[in-house]
Amino acid sequence: EAQVTQNPRYLITVTGKKLTVTCSQNMNHEYMSWYRQDPGLGLRQIYYSMNVEVTDKGDVPEGYKVSRKEKRNFPLILESPSPNQTSLYFCASSLRRQNYGYTFGSGTRLTVV
Amino acid sequence: KQEVTQIPAALSVPEGENLVLNCSFTDSAIYNLQWFRQDPGKGLTSLLLIQSSQREQTSGRLNASLDKSSGRSTLYIAASQPGDSATYLCAGYGGATNKLIFGTGTLLAVQP
Numbered sequence: 001e002a003q004v005t006q007n008p009r010y011l012i013t014v015t016g017k018k019l020t021v022t023c024s025q026n027m028n029h030e031y032m033s034w035y036r037q038d039p040g041l042g043l044r045q046i047y048y049s050m051n052v053e054v055t056d057k058g059d060v061p062e063g064y065k066v067s068r069k070e071k072r073n074f075p076l077i078l079e080s081p082s083p084n085q086t087s088l089y090f091c092a093s094s095l096r097r098q099n100y101g102y103t104f105g106s107g108t109r110l111t112v113v
Numbered sequence: 114k115q116e117v118t119q120i121p122a123a124l125s126v127p128e129g130e131n132l133v134l135n136c137s138f139t140d141s142a143i144y145n146l147q148w149f150r151q152d153p154g155k156g157l158t159s160l161l162l163i164q165s166s167q168r169e170q171t172s173g174r175l176n177a178s179l180d181k182s183s184g185r186s187t188l189y190i191a192a193s194q195p196g197d198s199a200t201y202l203c204a205g206y207g208g209a210t211n212k213l214i215f216g217t218g219t220l221l222a223v224q225p
Contacts, residue, residue, distance in 0.1 A: 042217055
């Protein structure tokens with residue numbers, strides 16, 4: 001089944017403790033992206049990747065890092081999480097950046113205390 | 114700055130009604146558009162994709178259209194069912210912004 005898999009689904013952590021949210025797709029998509037969703041603010045892009053080893057900042061990149069060493073994987077790294085990063089996170093992929101549908105993962109609900 | 118507005122923000126209808134959800138972009142230079150459904154606390158499920166060469170798409174009881182000249186899209190749901198209750202999001206890929214921009218969402222409740 002074609003899908004985007006995120007792990008974990010739920011995560012509660014403490015301020016400053018480094019964490020990684022994994023994202024993997026099995027559709028050989030070139031484009032991958034991370035979003036966060038907050039009430040009243042909608043979905044905002046954090047980082048995106050056009051292909052392996054090509055990444056760039058989205059609208060809200062502060063406090064996050066990404067890497068794209070393999071085509072299928074695009075992990076999101078929070079080096080020193082803070083409470084304002086408490087949010088619902090989504091990974092998405094698409095064959096190309098434009099004109100092809102985006103497939104989203106099931107989401108990761110992160111709480112930073 | 115590209116902004117996407119969805120009207121209405123919330124809608125409650127009795128089962129069986131046909132309904133229309135609207136989506137409009139401040140910058141009408143939309144390349145392609147995708148409609149999603151999101152259940153509470155869950156992921157986004159793609160419903161319909163209108164690519165750059167298309168004007169509308171249909172899937173079952175759903176029909177979406179895109180008017181690029183005005184930067185507007187509509188999602189038509191026929192014979193609504195309680196299982197259609199969810200938040201519906203439109204997202205457009207704009208040439209000016211070069212990224213997918215999401216709308217504010219319409220929260221739909223279909224009453225049995």
